[in-house]
Amino acid sequence: MSKHSIEPHSHRGDHGAAPHDNTGHDHGSYRSYLTGFVLSVVLTFIPFAIVMSGGFDSRVVTALTVIGFAVAQILVHMVYFLHMNSRSDEGWTLLSMIFTVIVVVIMISGSLWVMYNLNTNMMPQMEHESFQGFGS
Numbered sequence: 001m002s003k004h005s006i007e008p009h010s011h012r013g014d015h016g017a018a019p020h021d022n023t024g025h026d027h028g029s030y031r032s033y034l035t036g037f038v039l040s041v042v043l044t045f046i047p048f049a050i051v052m053s054g055g056f057d058s059r060v061v062t063a064l065t066v067i068g069f070a071v072a073q074i075l076v077h078m079v080y081f082l083h084m085n086s087r088s089d090e091g092w093t094l095l096s097m098i099f100t101v102i103v104v105v106i107m108i109s110g111s112l113w114v115m116y117n118l119n120t121n122m123m124p125q126m127e128h129e130s131f132q133g134f135g136s
Contacts, residue, residue, distance in 0.1 A: 028081075033080065036080025040076055040077065043069050043072055043073040043076060044073065047065065047069040050062065078097060
């Protein structure tokens, strides 16, 4: 019988060491997260209050106002929570944001176009009460 010596694995000073982030990314502070949270709550509450109070006289103005607040909230989330800016990753973050915005606009406008055409072409016997406010 041979004796096997079992040597413990050698870990040279890597226990408890925090990984260093030398990528130049801004990971935010408590204050920036709190600012983002407060802005998100305000940008949610205002359109909610507008819609619950009956909205404006025109449905188009109400819809455009809610959409404007939604776009503002998306920007707040990207800046304060996703830390997207033009400095990170040599502009790749900005390029990916532009691509994402283009894809989202295509998806939303295509979805609205398809739903409107389906409503118009599939249900001709029904009055289009829901779309009368958008045409005027």
